[in-house]
Amino acid sequence: MNCRKAEKLLLRSIDGRLDERAQGLLARHLEACQACRKAEKEYRSMFNLLKDGRDAAPLPRFWERLEPRLREETELVPLLFWERWSLRAIPVFLALVILLGGFLFFAPQAREMSQSTTLLLENRDPLSETRTLFEADKPETRTMMLMFASLDDKAPLRRPTP
Amino acid sequence: MEEKQLVKLAQEGSPQAFEELVTKYQPKVFSMALSFTRNREAADDLAQEIFLKAYLALTRFHGRSEFGTWLYRISMNHIKDFLRKKGRAKEVPLDDVCELAFSDKEQTEKAELERETEVRRALVRRHVESLPEKYRVILTLRDIQGLAYDEISRILRLSPGTVDSRLHRARRMLRLKLAPCFTEEGGVHELSQS
Numbered sequence: 001m002n003c004r005k006a007e008k009l010l011l012r013s014i015d016g017r018l019d020e021r022a023q024g025l026l027a028r029h030l031e032a033c034q035a036c037r038k039a040e041k042e043y044r045s046m047f048n049l050l051k052d053g054r055d056a057a058p059l060p061r062f063w064e065r066l067e068p069r070l071r072e073e074t075e076l077v078p079l080l081f082w083e084r085w086s087l088r089a090i091p092v093f094l095a096l097v098i099l100l101g102g103f104l105f106f107a108p109q110a111r112e113m114s115q116s117t118t119l120l121l122e123n124r125d126p127l128s129e130t131r132t133l134f135e136a137d138k139p140e141t142r143t144m145m146l147m148f149a150s151l152d153d154k155a156p157l158r159r160p161t162p
Numbered sequence: 163m164e165e166k167q168l169v170k171l172a173q174e175g176s177p178q179a180f181e182e183l184v185t186k187y188q189p190k191v192f193s194m195a196l197s198f199t200r201n202r203e204a205a206d207d208l209a210q211e212i213f214l215k216a217y218l219a220l221t222r223f224h225g226r227s228e229f230g231t232w233l234y235r236i237s238m239n240h241i242k243d244f245l246r247k248k249g250r251a252k253e254v255p256l257d258d259v260c261e262l263a264f265s266d267k268e269q270t271e272k273a274e275l276e277r278e279t280e281v282r283r284a285l286v287r288r289h290v291e292s293l294p295e296k297y298r299v300i301l302t303l304r305d306i307q308g309l310a311y312d313e314i315s316r317i318l319r320l321s322p323g324t325v326d327s328r329l330h331r332a333r334r335m336l337r338l339k340l341a342p343c344f345t346e347e348g349g350v351h352e353l354s355q356s
Contacts, residue, residue: 011333017311042337042344049279049286050305058192059206063181066210070177070217 001029006036014043169229173220180220184213187230190307191237197306198241200287208244212237227316234309234317238299245295289339297332304329 001009009026012018018026030037119125129149163182171179191212196205216236223232290298290306303309303317315325 007334008330011330039337042340043333045344046286046333046337046340047305049283050290050301051308056193056196056202058189058209059202062188062192062206062209063184066184066213067177067181069210069214070180073214073218 001025003029003033003036006030006033007039010036010040010043014047165229166225169220169223169225172217173223180217183229187233188213190230191233194234194237194302194307195241197302198245200284208241212240215240231313231316234313235319238303238317242295242299285343286336286340289336292339293332293335296328297335300325300328301332301336305333 006026006029009018009022010030013023013026030040125131163179165183165186168179168182172183188209192205192209195208195212196202199205199208212233216233219236223229290301293301300314300318303314304311309317311322311325314320315322318325320328
């Protein structure tokens with residue numbers, strides 16, 4: 001067995017994880033090898049010093065000091081949740097504003113409604129006035145009324161001056 | 163009351179149940195923090211923060227591992243973060259410590275021996291701190307905290323084989339670092355008087 005292998009076995013032995021057969025092999029190597037005996041002593045002293053101080057007593061009143069912090073944190077959790085999500089909400093809100101702005105900018109402008117459309121939306125008959133004209137008794141009166149009605153709707157036409 | 167029940171009650175918001183869990187695990191968590199910080203106040207602060215973290219994360223504990231393992235994992239992660247922020251490993255000039263630890267061989271009085279042992283213990287700890295993080299963590303968990311191999315394997319999420327080989331390397335590195343401080347005879351009397 002070489003020293004490297006012996007060192008592995010030695011550490012396992014100190015850990016109490018070595019079977020009897022390997023323990024025997026290690027013991028024989030240690031008897032013959034001074035360097036490994038020295039290593040064993042060094043390891044054992046190193047472990048002793050590492051283990052010391054393991055049982056240091058904690059500071060008193062641990063729970064009494066912890067409990068108010070737990071309560072405080074629990075109260076803060078909804079706020080923290082909002083804080084975290086509000087940060088994410090800002091870009092989402094900005095994106096929505098941009099989308100809405102874009103839609104309003106590029107969407108076709110609503111046309112002005114014609115008189116007939118307005119009348120239809122108001123659930124009134126757009127032909128009622130015309131019908132009155134056509135129902136007039138005398139054809140002359142009807143013609144005159146039609147002429148005046150057309151003059152009301154349109155801007156006065158000027159005859160081209162010769 | 164069984165631990166699983168305590169955990170369930172704590173998850174439902176019972177402060178008494180969580181207090182029992184804290185009482186049970188506080189010494190171990192404190193000791194773990196202390197072995198990395200070597201300062202009682204800092205270790206106490208860390209332990210408080212660890213339990214605070216655990217309390218806030220309690221709803222995410224689904225019982226796939228033991229509560230203790232889950233808590234130690236939180237502890238380890240929190241301690242690692244703390245150490246990274248502090249960067250303590252670079253603070254100590256090791257050569258000076260070595261000098262201080264082994265200069266007065268002739269002192270034989272009991273009080274002096276105790277002081278010497280304390281200084282040597284500090285020396286070993288400082289050398290542990292100078293190890294790369296992964297070796298330092300595993301060595302602390304096993305050789306200072308005395309955790310079992312399988313527990314370390316669960317806490318660090320490493321295979322048992324990796325735990326074994328990494329621990330072996332860590333111990334070897336530490337011994338080599340301490341080599342100049344050991345005596346010719348093996349250093350037993352110099353290092354382990356206590």
